[in-house]
Amino acid sequence: MLASIATVAFEGVEARRVAVEVQLVGNEGPTIFSIVGLPDKAVAESRERVRGAFAGIGLALPAKRIIANLAPADLPKEGSHFDLPIALALLAALGVIQPDALQGWAALGELGLDGRIQPVGGTLPAAVAASAMGLGLICPEANGPEAAWAGDVSILAPRSLIGLINHFKGTTILRAPEPGPVRSGTTVPDLREVKGQESAKRALEVAAAGGHNLLFVGPPGSGKSMMAQRLPGLLPPLTPTELLETSMVWSVAGLIERGALTRDRPFRSPHHSASMAALTGGGLRAKPGEASLAHNGVLFLDELPEYSAQALDSLRAPLETGEIVVARANAHVRYPARFQLVAAMNPCRCGVGGPGKGACGKAPRCQRDYQNRISGPMFDRIDLTVETPPVTAADMALPGPAEGTAEVAARVAVARAMQEDRVREAGLDPAQALNARASGEVLERFATPDEAGRALLMRAGEAGGLTARGWTRTLRLARTIADLEGATGVLRRHIAEALIYRRTTVGAQGDFERQAGGVRGGPAALPAW
Structure with missing residues (x-):
């Protein structure tokens, strides 16, 4: 008897589809449980957790050779979340649940020896991947509110293996979980x-x-x-x-x-x-x-x-x-x-x-x-x-x-809104809206300084204080200083303040200030450039 169900393996934050196939081979004899498909130590130990979970709900493994195949075989499998899909495929192979009941589902979860389904990491990307594959997701009860954030995907979040069996038999019905809360406004020192x-x-x-x-x-x-x-x-x-x-x-x-x-x-x-x-x-x-x-x-x-x-x-x-x-x-x-x-x-x-x-x-x-x-x-x-x-x-x-956090945060919000609006109205890459990420056309169009600012930047570059990366980062910094001031263009005073902050060795800040004729403290402390 062969039964299968889908699950996922993680590569970074990407969840890749894995097919879990379980087959019972041979006649009466000693129970041999094998897991193949490039499993790591945690996955190989799944056979003992599955064995214990079955005993915990009153089931015994058959006196046959049990082969659990995780395909594709060349994809490394890591983690304990393969317990639940292996157990479900085995239940279907044994006829405890109908094999077609698993069609349209992916599953992940760790099993306790008493049959409870323990929480695992990666439920949200697994739910997103299941949605993209057109599948529902079976996950631990504790992970249900997390999986529900994936949106348009069916979620089953049982507390135990016996509860999931009863759901598939129709004796009880598991309700879809609600998404968890969104918290905001954590207290931050002022x-x-x-x-x-x-x-x-x-x-x-x-x-x-x-x-x-x-x-x-x-x-x-x-x-x-x-x-x-x-x-x-x-x-x-x-x-x-x-x-x-x-x-x-x-x-x-x-x-x-x-x-x-x-x-x-x-x-x-x-x-x-x-x-x-x-x-x-x-x-x-x-x-x-x-x-x-x-x-x-x-x-x-x-x-x-x-x-x-x-x-x-x-x-x-x-x-x-x-x-x-x-x-x-x-x-x-x-x-x-x-x-x-x-x-x-x-x-x-x-x-x-x-x-x-x-x-x-x-x-x-x-x-x-x-x-x-x-x-x-x-x-x-x-x-x-x-x-x-x-x-x-x-x-x-x-x-x-x-001034406290609220007042400064208000100015920061205005400056960031200017950056987003500027890039959006120009039809440029929104990923470069924040000045620290600006490059290419965004930098050329919005961070090019006036003639006096360019001359000051050239002098700093010729003095050996700026690398090519330092030049770009100085322009980005000057653009932010101009945004905080509400200026449309980058002027000499913005370049001057940016150069004060840019230095390659600690202790060089005062030297540049003396050369430029400025002092620290921002626009209010800077002289008329």
């Missing part, structure tokens, strides 16, 4: 709590408005992490498309609880001991890394030079392409990873550095050695680098700032 650091706040606003990468440099206690943690409050909520993309990644990672999605942009802050696989994904069983979990959100790297050089440099490609490719011996796995990088670091190993009271006695060698832990190409991908000097007692004694 920017009004940060005293002093006006130039750093300005850089934070510019970074939020254009989606630019940002680095804070300063001694311990100067508010670097404090400001980075307030960035999510400045960003707009996820759009419906971004919500689906982000939720697909989180689903594969098994981080969606009871089908609850959130419109808040992800904010991931891995410890500096994180490995390359932890940041970019992969491992024995390929899973999304922190960079992919921060897709459409923020990846915050505190103590930047303390990360291993290999781990940091693994982020260089996704910062440009917006995706991560994990190359394995038998497959290439792709994960989306279009995140905004925000980092913080001390100026040197001792944490003080620079001139003034308590300065490092080994400067400038201590600073140079510490900063050299970060490669030049990595520095080149950071759009804004801003120093955060120590907060003085006078700063702490001042009353709270007049």
Whole structure:
């Protein structure tokens, strides 16, 4: 007797169709249960979980050879979610349920030894794939609200194997689950709590408005992490498309609880001991890394030079392409990873550095050695680098700032709306609406500076302070500064402020300010250019 049902195997966040075929072979004899089709250890162990689940509901495996084939055979199969489809195909082969009852369904789920169906990761992309294949989806009860977000697809979400059998026999009817809730408005610390650091706040606003990468440099206690943690409050909520993309990644990672999605942009802050696989994904069983979990959100790297050089440099490609490719011996796995990088670091190993009271006695060698832990190409991908000097007692004694997160977020929303409207009205690629992603025609049409701005940019380039990538990123940054001002064109003052933020070595910011004749603090502090 042969019976089959569809399921999926995951390649990144993509769910590929797999046919699960179960056949009973031979006459009476010892029970031999084999699973073929390139299974990993978790899939090979399915036979014991299926055996235990059958015993838990009062069924015994027949005294025959049981062959479970997972096709196509050359596609690697990973994970425990193959338990349920193998069990269902076996039930159909035994005649417990009608074989034609499984037609039009895909299934995934892990079995407990008592017959309960345990939750698994990847239910949302599996439901989307089932819908594309014209199938319904059978999944664990706990994953039902998550699967229901796939839209026009039939969902069965049983609690146990016996409940599913009764549904197919018609003795009980399983109701389709409702989509889980959408949460938004998670409490984020207010920017009004940060005293002093006006130039750093300005850089934070510019970074939020254009989606630019940002680095804070300063001694311990100067508010670097404090400001980075307030960035999510400045960003707009996820759009419906971004919500689906982000939720697909989180689903594969098994981080969606009871089908609850959130419109808040992800904010991931891995410890500096994180490995390359932890940041970019992969491992024995390929899973999304922190960079992919921060897709459409923020990846915050505190103590930047303390990360291993290999781990940091693994982020260089996704910062440009917006995706991560994990190359394995038998497959290439792709994960989306279009995140905004925000980092913080001390100026040197001792944490003080620079001139003034308590300065490092080994400067400038201590600073140079510490900063050299970060490669030049990595520095080149950071759009804004801003120093955060120590907060003085006078700063702490001042009353709270007049502007908080709400006021800055309103300006950020207006600037982002300008970027989207500009690209949409021109009929250009909407994926380049955010200034940090602008390139080609979008950059040429909307970020070309006036003659004075071009001359200033040329001088900076000729002085050797800009690579070709740095030139492009300076134009993007200047366009964002102009958007915050409400200017239609990019002027010299916008280029000047962008160049202040753009530098390849920590400590060069003040030098450029003196050469340009400006001071830090944004348009209000800049002289008439």
